[in-house]
Amino acid sequence: MHELSIAMGIVKIAEDETAKVEEKTIVKIELEIGELAGVEIDALNFVWNSAVKDSVLENAEKEITIIKGIAICADCNTEFYLENIYDSCPKCNSNFKGIIQGKELRVKSLEVI
Amino acid sequence: MCGTCGCGSETNGPVISKPGEQSHNHSHEHTHDGVHFHSHEHSEHTHTHDHDHTHQHKVLEIEQDILQNNAVMAARNRGYFDAKNIFALNLVSSPGSGKTSILEKTLADLSSTIPFYVIEGDQQTLNDANRIDALKIPVIQINTGKGCHLESDMVYDAVKKLELKNNSVLMIENVGNLVCPSMFDLGESKRVVIISVTEGEDKPIKYPDMFHTSDICIINKVDLLPYINVNVKKLKDYALQVNPNLQFFEVSATTGEGMEKWYSWLQTNIK
Numbered sequence: 001m002h003e004l005s006i007a008m009g010i011v012k013i014a015e016d017e018t019a020k021v022e023e024k025t026i027v028k029i030e031l032e033i034g035e036l037a038g039v040e041i042d043a044l045n046f047v048w049n050s051a052v053k054d055s056v057l058e059n060a061e062k063e064i065t066i067i068k069g070i071a072i073c074a075d076c077n078t079e080f081y082l083e084n085i086y087d088s089c090p091k092c093n094s095n096f097k098g099i100i101q102g103k104e105l106r107v108k109s110l111e112v113i
Numbered sequence: 114m115c116g117t118c119g120c121g122s123e124t125n126g127p128v129i130s131k132p133g134e135q136s137h138n139h140s141h142e143h144t145h146d147g148v149h150f151h152s153h154e155h156s157e158h159t160h161t162h163d164h165d166h167t168h169q170h171k172v173l174e175i176e177q178d179i180l181q182n183n184a185v186m187a188a189r190n191r192g193y194f195d196a197k198n199i200f201a202l203n204l205v206s207s208p209g210s211g212k213t214s215i216l217e218k219t220l221a222d223l224s225s226t227i228p229f230y231v232i233e234g235d236q237q238t239l240n241d242a243n244r245i246d247a248l249k250i251p252v253i254q255i256n257t258g259k260g261c262h263l264e265s266d267m268v269y270d271a272v273k274k275l276e277l278k279n280n281s282v283l284m285i286e287n288v289g290n291l292v293c294p295s296m297f298d299l300g301e302s303k304r305v306v307i308i309s310v311t312e313g314e315d316k317p318i319k320y321p322d323m324f325h326t327s328d329i330c331i332i333n334k335v336d337l338l339p340y341i342n343v344n345v346k347k348l349k350d351y352a353l354q355v356n357p358n359l360q361f362f363e364v365s366a367t368t369g370e371g372m373e374k375w376y377s378w379l380q381t382n383i384k
Binding site for chain 1: 169170171172173174175176177178179180181182183260261262264292293295296297317318321322325353354355357
């Protein structure tokens, strides 16, 4: 259940960033999570309320943008969508690839009042 | 609530201890520093009415990696290891694949020529640290409490306690878990995933993240192969499908079979 650590990381970023601009309440937080990032959104939602309790995020709306996994084949240069981290190239079947998108785990923005 | 241990109190956090030493609760850098904001008191009506207060809303573009804290601390560990020429290995696997047994065998066979240090990660007990301590190797146990993986700040604290000498090898045995530890860089030089043949050949694609992030794959308990219906070639193919760069060692920590190749890899990687 590493999603709790992830949620606490989000709270820390939110606390630090709001302190910098001397704001105290976040109404909305935008997260970007890649499909290959290893985070279960359900598990993150499950721990969210206890993680944000008594923090600047307590009453914030959470918006998650899911980013699709994309890789580029190292052998034939084909760009393809990845559902699993172990998917091989649909064209030449090679397992050698560079993942160019889908590992994101980011706080995109905070809306404060 | 604490992200590392999942508890609400300081008494249940990660505990870092040496065998034979009175254990004490160690409070590492937590984010919950008691700053409470109560600005939500009036929030029930501030958003409902139609007044033009849009100038009060401000969007902060953050674009920050959520695991940045762990990454920064891992980089700090890595710098420390580099400066002291310490070869650090992060050993990961499911519980029971034989991490500690491989470690014990390796230490027993090589500690006369290589200076070793060990960090043991488990949710509870000093059992593993005591096994290493019995071999007279300096060891620190991290008990993560409810936590399911080691994080770089725990390793940082443990390393400080270990007082490592230059030109040595640090073995970090992670919490037995094939999922969570994959996301947390500890600052290691190489990540070693251990799988025992009894776990089945499709483990690498069932738990791909760990195999994807590892450099070395040790296949343990090969002495049991005659008794089980597992095809090692198939297991390797699955692992290579996840990570084509994986390097394999087939060993039995019990009989010592195949350990020599693992030892020579270790020896050539120590600068």
